[in-house]
Amino acid sequence: MDNKHETYMQRAIDLARSGMESGAGGPFGCVIVKDNEIIAEGWNKVTSTNDPTAHAEVTAIRIACEQLGSFQLEGCVIYTSCEPCPMCLGAIYWARPEAVYYGCDKVDAAAIAFDDQFIYDEIDAPIHARTIPFQQIAQNEAIAVFQAWADKIDKTKY
Amino acid sequence: MDNKHETYMQRAIDLARSGMESGAGGPFGCVIVKDNEIIAEGWNKVTSTNDPTAHAEVTAIRIACEQLGSFQLEGCVIYTSCEPCPMCLGAIYWARPEAVYYGCDKVDAAAIAFDDQFIYDEIDAPIHARTIPFQQIAQNEAIAVFQAWADKIDKTKY
Numbered sequence: 001m002d003n004k005h006e007t008y009m010q011r012a013i014d015l016a017r018s019g020m021e022s023g024a025g026g027p028f029g030c031v032i033v034k035d036n037e038i039i040a041e042g043w044n045k046v047t048s049t050n051d052p053t054a055h056a057e058v059t060a061i062r063i064a065c066e067q068l069g070s071f072q073l074e075g076c077v078i079y080t081s082c083e084p085c086p087m088c089l090g091a092i093y094w095a096r097p098e099a100v101y102y103g104c105d106k107v108d109a110a111a112i113a114f115d116d117q118f119i120y121d122e123i124d125a126p127i128h129a130r131t132i133p134f135q136q137i138a139q140n141e142a143i144a145v146f147q148a149w150a151d152k153i154d155k156t157k158y
Numbered sequence: 159m160d161n162k163h164e165t166y167m168q169r170a171i172d173l174a175r176s177g178m179e180s181g182a183g184g185p186f187g188c189v190i191v192k193d194n195e196i197i198a199e200g201w202n203k204v205t206s207t208n209d210p211t212a213h214a215e216v217t218a219i220r221i222a223c224e225q226l227g228s229f230q231l232e233g234c235v236i237y238t239s240c241e242p243c244p245m246c247l248g249a250i251y252w253a254r255p256e257a258v259y260y261g262c263d264k265v266d267a268a269a270i271a272f273d274d275q276f277i278y279d280e281i282d283a284p285i286h287a288r289t290i291p292f293q294q295i296a297q298n299e300a301i302a303v304f305q306a307w308a309d310k311i312d313k314t315k316y
Binding site: 006013017020026027046047050051052058062068069091092093094096097102109111112118123124132134136137139141142143144145146148149150156157158 | 163164167168171174175178181183184185204205208209210211216219220223224226227228229230231239240241243244245246247248249250251252253254255256257258259260261262263266267269270271276277278280281282285290291292293294295296297299300301302303304305306307308310312313314315316
């Protein structure tokens with residue numbers, strides 16, 4: 001194991017601990033590295049900021065993108081103290097970093113009652129079989145805006 | 159179809175269009191309703207704010223939770239102009255609203271080059287087979303913080 005990776009991961013783990021101890025939220029930390037430099041640090045702030053999306057990875061991704069002035073994490077590596085939940089995994093794919101290193105895995109997370117597996121199962125479930133009811137309405141009205149996007153000339157793709 | 163649902167969805171669709179036309183980002187809008195009142199409105203702001211997590215649903219969830227002073231959307235209904243991507247779906251499960259109504263579906267989204275299916279496929283792929291490399295390191299060091307969380311008495315669960 002390259003010692004550099006261990007060092008960055010240890011920082012993510014330290015942030016997980018300090019965030020938890022300060023009452024910011026759950027025991028999760030994350031750093032984002034570009035060109036051998038930490039450009040963003042995040043830790044879970046869900047309960048202290050009333051933001052269910054303020055997971056360590058989402059928080060760090062937002063900061064890193066702000067630092068870079070880009071909505072893409074080109075050439076960046078994410079170190080997160082735990083395997084990303086489905087929300088963070090989605091955020092990672094939208095941000096497109098080069099690689100992800102994680103410490104604990106989802107089995108470890110489930111053991112302390114962070115059961116991401118429930119969400120993984122719901123994502124895979126047929127839409128009518130989910131515990132939160134999902135219903136499609138007004139599809140034609142909604143598609144009209146998609147058509148306008150398709151026809152739009154001056155758009156920034158992402 | 160209850161006309162009330164159509165009215166809220168139309169507002170989400172209008173936000174999708176105005177956000178797109180103003181150059182905020184992609185053609186996606188969302189409103190969150192509690193007790194027959196819109197408490198939050200969101201639209202995609204990814205490219206204008208350099209935030210890959212600034213999808214319509216995530217934006218609206220953040221605002222609604224701030225309004226409610228809670229990290230849970232108890233008794234709330236989400237109206238989104240398009241079926242949520244995996245990131246937003248994760249955010250929705252963490253926020254736990256009562257129901258979700260959507261306009262376009264992921265097939266419609268793929269037709270205008272928003273291919274969420276790629277992310278769905280990656281989530282289901284074995285971790286070593288993903289296009290972004292994921293690697294586990296320092297699991298023992300990371301688990302120590304999880305153990306500290308398990309032992310912590312004064313914690314806010316979520």
